[in-house]
Amino acid sequence: MRIGIDARMYGPQARGLGRYVQKLVDNLTLIDQTNEYYIYLSPANWDAFQTDKPNFFKVLVRSHWYSLAEQLTFPIILFRSKLDLMHFPHFNVPLLYRKKFMVTIHDLIVSHYPDSRATTLPRWLYKLKLMAYHLVIKSAIICSAKIIAVSNFTRQDIERFYPQVADKIEVIYEGFEVEHQYSQQADLTKYQINKPYLLCVGAAYPHKNLYRLLQAWKLAQAELINRYQLVMVGHHDFFYNRLISEATEQKLLKNVIFTNYVKDGELPTLYKYSLAYVFPSYLEGFGLPAIEAQSYGTPILAANNSSLPEVLGNSALYFDPFDINDISHTLVKIIKKTELRDKLIGLGYQNCQQFNWQEMATKVRDIYQQLNN
Known part of the structure; x- marks a missing residue:
C-alpha cells in the first residue's frame, strides 16, 4: 500500500x-x-x-x-x-x-x-x-x-x-513521552525568577485567555502579598508583544515574568520547580502541554471547558476561564494548599501514563x- x-x-x-x-x-x-x-x-x-x-x-x-x-x-x-x-x-x-x-x-x-x-x-x-x-x-x-x-x-x-x-x-x-530531563541544580535567576512561581507556557492568541489570567493574577495579589511570581513563557511575536503592551497600560504586570522563547530542553526545569502550571484557554483540542507538565511532577490548574476535563480527569484543579474571580481564587488556593498540590502531583503522574x-x-x-x- x-x-x-x-x-x-x-x-x-x-x-x-x-x-x-x-x-x-x-x-x-x-x-x-x-x-x-x-x-x-x-x-x-x-x-x-x-x-x-x-x-x-x-x-x-x-x-x-x-x-x-x-x-x-x-x-x-x-x-x-x-x-x-x-x-x-x-x-x-x-x-x-x-x-x-x-x-x-x-x-x-x-x-x-x-x-x-x-x-x-x-x-x-x-x-x-x-x-x-x-x-x-x-x-x-x-x-x-x-x-x-x-x-x-x-x-x-x-x-x-x-x-x-x-x-x-x-x-x-x-x-506523550519524556524527552528531556530537568536540571538538578537549576539557575532560575537567568529568567529573573527569585520567588516561588506559577507557570504558563504557550502562544498569546486570543483564545489562550492570557489577558484574563493577568487580570486574575493582579486580583490575587491582595492575598499573595507580592511573595510569588507568575512566569509566562512564549515567543514574543506580535500577539505576545500586544499582550504585554495592553497589560502594561492596565498595570497588570506586578510580579509577572515574561521569559520570551525557551528551548524545549530547558522547559522541564521550569515545569519541575513551579508550584503549578496554569492552562486558562477557552478552547483546546487536546491540551498536550498539561500532560507534559504532569510528567515532571507539576500540579495543573485548568479551564473547566473543551477537552481539558476529558484529558486531565480528576488530576487537575479547575476554574471557569471566563470568571476572573474564580481564576484568582484558584490561583491562591493552589499556592496556599501544599496537601492539594501533593495530591495533584500524584494524580498527574498516573494520568500522563495513559498517553x-x-x-x-x-x-x-x-x-x-x-x-x-
Whole structure:
C-alpha cells in the first residue's frame, strides 16, 4: 500500500501540530515495515526527518501551508506519487485533491472564535482568509474517507458543525513521552525568577485567555502579598508583544515574568520547580502541554471547558476561564494548599501514563489498513 503523509509541519517550528506530525511519522518508521510511505517535507524541515527504513521515501514540497501554492501545486505532486491513501494531519487539504484521503482534525478554534485580533492581516484580508478557511475545512471534512479527532470533545465539535460525517470520525488521543530531563541544580535567576512561581507556557492568541489570567493574577495579589511570581513563557511575536503592551497600560504586570522563547530542553526545569502550571484557554483540542507538565511532577490548574476535563480527569484543579474571580481564587488556593498540590502531583503522574505516541501511531496505521480493505 502506498501511503502519503503531509509532513511539511514536521518538527518544532509548527508547535503542537509539528509535534503531532513528527511523532506520527517517527513511530510509523518503528512499527511498519510493510507499507510504502511517502513523506512530504518542506525545505525547512527536509533534514529534520532522517530514516534508513527502505519503505520510507522523502518528497520535497516547496509550497508553504495555507498558501495558494498549496492549493495549486501540491495536488500535482501528490497525483504523481500514485498513492493509495493520503493522510493530511491538519485540515489544510488542497481543494483539488480528489483521490482517497483521511484527515486529522485537532480543533475548530477558528470556527468558534473568528476573531480579527487573532491575525496581523488587515481586516478585509482576514475576512477573505476566513472564507478560505471555511471552504477548505468543510471540503476536508466532507470529502475525507476517515476523520481522526484527537479527543471526544473535538469529535463532538465536528459533529455539531458537520452532523453528516459522524459515522466516519474516530477518536485517537495524542501521545506523550519524556524527552528531556530537568536540571538538578537549576539557575532560575537567568529568567529573573527569585520567588516561588506559577507557570504558563504557550502562544498569546486570543483564545489562550492570557489577558484574563493577568487580570486574575493582579486580583490575587491582595492575598499573595507580592511573595510569588507568575512566569509566562512564549515567543514574543506580535500577539505576545500586544499582550504585554495592553497589560502594561492596565498595570497588570506586578510580579509577572515574561521569559520570551525557551528551548524545549530547558522547559522541564521550569515545569519541575513551579508550584503549578496554569492552562486558562477557552478552547483546546487536546491540551498536550498539561500532560507534559504532569510528567515532571507539576500540579495543573485548568479551564473547566473543551477537552481539558476529558484529558486531565480528576488530576487537575479547575476554574471557569471566563470568571476572573474564580481564576484568582484558584490561583491562591493552589499556592496556599501544599496537601492539594501533593495530591495533584500524584494524580498527574498516573494520568500522563495513559498517553503513548507509539500506541497512537499503531491505531492510525490500523485505519490505513481498514481503508485499504
